Amino acid sequence: MNRRGEGLGKWLVSGPPILYLLLFFAIPALIMVLASFRTPGEFGGLAPLIDEAGKPDVNVDSYVRFFTEPVYTQIFVKSFVYAVATTLLCLAIAYPLATLIARSSKRHRDLLLLLVILPFWSNFLIRVYAWMIVLGPQAALARMVNGLLGAFGAEPVSLLFSSFAVLICLVYVHLPFMVLPLYANLEKHDQALLDAAQDLGANAWQRFWRITFPLSLPGVYAGAALVFIPALGIFAIPDILGGPDDSLIGNVIKQQFLETRDWPFGSVLSIVLTVAALAFAGLAAWVGARSTRREASGA
Amino acid sequence: MRSFPARSRWLWAAAGAGYAFLYLPLVIVVVYSFNDSRLNAEWVGFTLDWYRKLAHNDEMQTAAANSLIIASVASLVSTVLGTMAGVAMYRYKTRLLPLLVLTPIAIPEILMGVSLLIFFVLLNFSLGLVSVALAHIAFCIGFVAIVVRARLSGMDETLTEAARDCGASPWQTFRYITLPLIMPGVIAGALMAFTLSIDDFVITFFTAGAGTITLPLQIYSMIKIAVTPEVNAVSTLLMLLTLILIVVATRVSPSLLRSNEENE
Numbered sequence: 001m002n003r004r005g006e007g008l009g010k011w012l013v014s015g016p017p018i019l020y021l022l023l024f025f026a027i028p029a030l031i032m033v034l035a036s037f038r039t040p041g042e043f044g045g046l047a048p049l050i051d052e053a054g055k056p057d058v059n060v061d062s063y064v065r066f067f068t069e070p071v072y073t074q075i076f077v078k079s080f081v082y083a084v085a086t087t088l089l090c091l092a093i094a095y096p097l098a099t100l101i102a103r104s105s106k107r108h109r110d111l112l113l114l115l116v117i118l119p120f121w122s123n124f125l126i127r128v129y130a131w132m133i134v135l136g137p138q139a140a141l142a143r144m145v146n147g148l149l150g151a152f153g154a155e156p157v158s159l160l161f162s163s164f165a166v167l168i169c170l171v172y173v174h175l176p177f178m179v180l181p182l183y184a185n186l187e188k189h190d191q192a193l194l195d196a197a198q199d200l201g202a203n204a205w206q207r208f209w210r211i212t213f214p215l216s217l218p219g220v221y222a223g224a225a226l227v228f229i230p231a232l233g234i235f236a237i238p239d240i241l242g243g244p245d246d247s248l249i250g251n252v253i254k255q256q257f258l259e260t261r262d263w264p265f266g267s268v269l270s271i272v273l274t275v276a277a278l279a280f281a282g283l284a285a286w287v288g289a290r291s292t293r294r295e296a297s298g299a
Numbered sequence: 300m301r302s303f304p305a306r307s308r309w310l311w312a313a314a315g316a317g318y319a320f321l322y323l324p325l326v327i328v329v330v331y332s333f334n335d336s337r338l339n340a341e342w343v344g345f346t347l348d349w350y351r352k353l354a355h356n357d358e359m360q361t362a363a364a365n366s367l368i369i370a371s372v373a374s375l376v377s378t379v380l381g382t383m384a385g386v387a388m389y390r391y392k393t394r395l396l397p398l399l400v401l402t403p404i405a406i407p408e409i410l411m412g413v414s415l416l417i418f419f420v421l422l423n424f425s426l427g428l429v430s431v432a433l434a435h436i437a438f439c440i441g442f443v444a445i446v447v448r449a450r451l452s453g454m455d456e457t458l459t460e461a462a463r464d465c466g467a468s469p470w471q472t473f474r475y476i477t478l479p480l481i482m483p484g485v486i487a488g489a490l491m492a493f494t495l496s497i498d499d500f501v502i503t504f505f506t507a508g509a510g511t512i513t514l515p516l517q518i519y520s521m522i523k524i525a526v527t528p529e530v531n532a533v534s535t536l537l538m539l540l541t542l543i544l545i546v547v548a549t550r551v552s553p554s555l556l557r558s559n560e561e562n563e
Contacts, residue, residue: 021399031418122325278405
């Protein structure tokens with residue numbers, strides 16, 4: 001009786017969220033996978049499942065197209081490069097921030113951490129828009145840069161609508177995702193290790209590269225996954241801040257669904273993106289687990 | 300605090316630059332919303348004109364009303380479902396639920412947007428407020444579930460055992476013991492869901508259809524045309540709203556900020 005009650009309770013509690021997420025997450029995702037094996041309809045959407053000749057519409061044309069038209073692989077590579085650059089720049093900016101927070105007194109810690117998270121909670125588009133102003137042609141930064149370039153006899157450049165604008169905004173938007181896991185890791189470090197190294201004559205540089213940094217790797221991998229995956233699929237930032245050559249994979253997916261209306265090909269691109277993102281997350285988790293194990297067994 | 304004067308100075312400088320990078324752009328948005336100039340380039344003088352313009356912008360008001368309706372419905376439903384998911388993930392061993400709850404958070408947003416677009420269109424479900432709210436609920440459930448689950452893992456398990464021993468039914472135990480204890484987590488999760496919903500652009504962009512606007516969609520179409528201080532004004536108000544919600548959420552559940560709970 002009791003056990004049956006337990007089982008019933010389990011389904012009463014977990015059933016509704018499971019049903020909801022199956023219906024509005026898993027099934028749509030599955031439909032997208034199925035759509036990738038279909039032919040685009042004449043007016044968008046999908047062609048009829050059974051055509052006039054009675055043949056079912058199942059093919060891998062869209063996959064063939066993805067792998068045979070180099071422009072799509074190139075865009076994927078470009079998105080990959082942007083995401084890697086974003087991850088590395090975030091790491092460089094996040095490290096001092098996370099170190100400072102981890103080293104400050106308990107009283108200041110929460111405030112300093114809150115200050116990192118707060119911008120993340122403001123609207124995404126506002127944060128992109130802010131860079132339109134900062135990098136705008138009449139803003140102080142552009143005038144300064146172009147003044148300098150002019151002094152060297154170079155042509156003036158546009159900071160807005162450029163790869164530079166896309167990259168700086170990608171870093172800006174994703175920075176908190178790097179700071180948080182890095183901080184969570186750095187906070188646990190044992191100061192005695194650094195003191196011991198110092199007593200043995202290691203300078204600050206050696207202490208950082210041979211102790212702090214290797215120990216922080218699990219945090220780095222977690223942060224890298226949190227930055228890299230969303231950065232890979234972004235479409236609004238290149239759309240708003242980028243030039244004509246800055247289209248990333250997200251922009252092509254948006255274009256396939258809303259402009260070209262080629263659902264099967266859009267689905268193929270989305271699936272490749274998902275696989276790439278999940279593969280990267282898996283890789284980060286695996287490398288992270290391995291380095292933690294090594295650290296545990298090596299100590 | 301340990302004292303490393305020289306190195307500390309470098310650290311403060313680098314971290315200070317990091318904070319400046321995070322805040323300067325947003326400060327500029329706010330400051331220029333009070334600037335008496337069409338161009339977001341130089342400070343000319345103080346004005347509230349852009350806010351007055353905003354008050355008379357019908358499109359913006361429709362968008363704001365839509366956003367508030369969607370966010371209220373989405374946060375209400377996702378809080379109920381997310382709390383159930385959080386409790387279920389904590390109490391029972393289920394493989395399927397964590398997968399369903401966490402994957403939407405882990406994958407790029409655009410994927411959920413386009414797959415829901417196909418789903419709604421194939422079902423002949425007309426795109427609009429309802430489809431956006433359904434989509435928002437789907438991605439908010441996970442965030443609520445995580446917050447609730449974190450709150451549960453800090454709970455004293457003997458309390459529920461005592462209630463059961465005293466003859467309380469599972470529902471009574473939940474209603475009178477568990478729920479009051481996890482309430483701060485539930486409220487924090489609800490506020491989080493509200494904020495996520497009102498701020499969402501990507502998933503809304505794909506599920507709203509042509510006729511429906513929300514605040515982020517309205518901001519998007521404005522900044523695609525031109526940079527105008529009216530956008531600064533609406534941005535400032537939106538940031539203020541978010542700030543209030545966050546302050547309330549952290550007051551209710553201070554542990555929301557401590558990242559060490561994520562590791563459990």
